[in-house]
Amino acid sequence: MKQYLLSIYHPDEPIPDAEVMEKIYRDVSALNDELRAVGAWVFAAGLHPSTTATVLHVRGDDVLVTDGPFAEGKEHIGGFWVIKAPDLDSALEWGRKATRACTAPVEVRPMREDSEAQA
């Protein structure tokens, strides 16, 4: 079984109002239950806004610390799942449910097999 990273890309602005957020939480929670029920769930997390991020880079012998996020832009990763799926079509099926639940774009990426072995 392969593993896939499903990343959610949220726009930084505007922050949805409470009612919308509540529905998103409900839908995401239902999706998590579904993933667990069929044994496809590996891990999932929601992230604080990108304004809370800190970036580290190597500069010679030092490590430079700067305010994040790493990539400039209007959208940033807002959360992710790691799932198990037999192939891309099956992973995309979970991705379809994820993008509907989060009402935001989802990027599906296969994980390398050596990292799967450790999981």
Added chain:
Amino acid sequence: MPALADVERVFREEYGRAVAVLTRVFGDIDTAEDAVQEAFAEAAKRWPAAGLPPSPAGWIITTARNRAIDRLRREAARADKHAQAALLHAHEEPVEEGPVHDDRLRLIFTCCHPALATGAQVALTLRLLGGLTTAEIAHAFLVPEPTMAQRLVRAKGKIRDAGIPYRVPAEADLPGRLAAVLAVVYLIFNEGYTASSGDQLARADLCAEAIRLGRLLARLMPDEPEVTGLLALMLLTESRRAARTGPDGGLVLLADQDRSRWDRALIAEGQDLVRRCLRRNQPGAYQIQAAINAVHSDATQASDTDWGQILALYDQLLVIAPGPVVALNRAVAVAEVDGPAVALDLVDGLAASLDGYYLFHAIRADLLQRLGRSADAKAAYEIAIAQTGNVAERAHLILAKQRLPGPDGMADGQASG
């Protein structure tokens, strides 16, 4: 005594099938391609002296499988995990074709998977199913060979690493996935028929390849009316190839073509398929476009064209596949039925979406000219000329512009007043 030409013929006919079967056997496209190429190299050495085997395709597939297993065993012995996986896969899979689906069908759905970019879908389909070399595909699409090679390597890497499955989609997903496959085949055909740039009006080999793929799909999916519709559309379009170019290599429009040069056999085959679609009565965009072409094929002279029927078909097409390009083509039929003034009103209404499309300006120019508005027609031709990248199309438009009454539209004031 078989010659190298026989090996080449077998290659053309059987390459796609051999790659498809071996991709299923080994679960890996690169392994399949390497093995099939090795088998054909062996055939080129052996067949001229030993004669064609009773089943050339079977010989290629068996030889390719055995060679690949030998190679994989050597690599697996050196703890190559990739080779071990392919070998394991091969032991679980029978070499014979599956009873339900031809392997080529799985392969074309893999090549045209929506997770791949369109350019990659086209290149993979031509490479793996058509057996075209990377150099040939690069040449056909006017892309440097290293760029095309990289596109193919990346696409195959994505199929392998992302786990794009090698199977025919489930019934529920089939309409959408089949639409992507048909779009790729039609894109290959159109690229061959009217190269979007470059000095060759037609690249016959791409058209031939698209028709070959269309025939294959029609044989493998006889119950899909749009598959039949696409094949009919390509055959009827292809039937006019010889008449579409003048002795000087210039473009000849449908209305001006010498219809005795149309290919009657292709027309008969295309019209027969259109009739089959009509009997099934599950219309789709390709079937209707094929029907429109069938009506044109019925007319022995341009003046005999049944424009009323063509307009009715465009009305139907606009409902099924609404869009500005269909509306533009419908306006051409309206010009014949209701006159150029009515058509020009329709065309002008499409300016917002089609301003960057040369055909919009070319059709507008023709309508303006028919209304006697030469100065406006000249301006529209100039925009059309600037927007087309095809040398033959451009030459045709320049000629049309030069034929306008002039200079500076002398006829303009009298006719449009």
